[in-house]
Amino acid sequence: MLEFALRxxxxxxxLRRLPIGVLYYADEGQDTRYSAEIIRSAAAxxxxxxxxxxxxxxxxxxxxxxxxxxxxxxxxxxxLRPGKLSKxxxxxRWMWNCLEEFAxxxxxxxxxxxxxxxxxxxxxxxxxxHRVTATILVTYPETAVVEQVEAQMRSxxxxxGPRWELDMISDRPPMKERRSTLQLAKxxxxxxxxxxxxxKRESSVWPSVAGLVPAKTACVCGIxxxxxxxxxxxxxVQRISLVQRTLLLAEFLAKGER
Numbered sequence: 001m002l003e004f005a006l007r008x009x010x011x012x013x014x015l016r017r018l019p020i021g022v023l024y025y026a027d028e029g030q031d032t033r034y035s036a037e038i039i040r041s042a043a044a045x046x047x048x049x050x051x052x053x054x055x056x057x058x059x060x061x062x063x064x065x066x067x068x069x070x071x072x073x074x075x076x077x078x079x080l081r082p083g084k085l086s087k088x089x090x091x092x093r094w095m096w097n098c099l100e101e102f103a104x105x106x107x108x109x110x111x112x113x114x115x116x117x118x119x120x121x122x123x124x125x126x127x128x129x130h131r132v133t134a135t136i137l138v139t140y141p142e143t144a145v146v147e148q149v150e151a152q153m154r155s156x157x158x159x160x161g162p163r164w165e166l167d168m169i170s171d172r173p174p175m176k177e178r179r180s181t182l183q184l185a186k187x188x189x190x191x192x193x194x195x196x197x198x199x200k201r202e203s204s205v206w207p208s209v210a211g212l213v214p215a216k217t218a219c220v221c222g223i224x225x226x227x228x229x230x231x232x233x234x235x236x237v238q239r240i241s242l243v244q245r246t247l248l249l250a251e252f253l254a255k256g257e258r
Contacts, residue, residue: 005250014254031170032209039212048184049219051210054227062222063181064203065210067174069146071136077162079127094161095132101156105149111141112149139205141174172207180218191252197244
């Protein structure tokens with residue numbers, strides 16, 4: 001999509017006169033652990049940022065995204081023989097109880113979700129697990145909100161249980177909806193109307209690199225072709241949107257809005 005848009009600008013002899021920067025990154029699957037600072041620095045030098053992440057179903061672009069934190073929750077206890085009575089709880093059962101209490105912190109009103117997405121156990125032969133590690137995903141709208149959730153998670157952990165650790169392993173900041181972003185989305189919608197391209201705007205619960213863009217910079221995400229079931233065997237791109245979004249991007253850039 002980007003390649004054909006730039007080819008179109010070059011054929012119109014406008015590419016050289018436009019101050020366009022293109023940044024590729026390859027660690028999305030690692031929560032932009034290595035590219036985050038580079039993206040922040042590059043975005044700070046731009047007036048507008050358009051993230052070519054696939055657009056959501058419904059011919060939409062995204063002007064607001066939640067943040068996401070990932071935690072590693074680990075508990076270590078004794079390796080017990082199955083059925084043996086003990087004053088100390090089995091680590092796996094204790095862990096499940098904690099994860100259920102964490103899940104109760106999910107709040108639609110506060111736009112917060114807390115979910116366990118992975119649980120691994122380590123056990124000796126003929127013994128119950130003595131070490132359990134869970135990955136916990138928290139989506140949130142504001143940093144203050146997720147800090148409060150983390151404090152609640154720690155307060156729920158029973159000090160009388162096994163030894164435990166709760167460590168944050170990644171943090172993807174939210175993309176906040178701001179006036180400059182809405183203005184950019186409005187200009188894109190005007191171009192879309194000229195070509196009768198359907199275009200709406202919405203918010204998303206999933207993070208993207210748009211959250212790394214400084215507050216002073218206008219940013220719109222989901223400019224890429226409309227896609228569904230991302231990251232699954234059923235992942236697919238809506239063919240007509242590939243043409244529509246390429247035309248939308250090329251036409252917007254061709255207008256040379258500063």
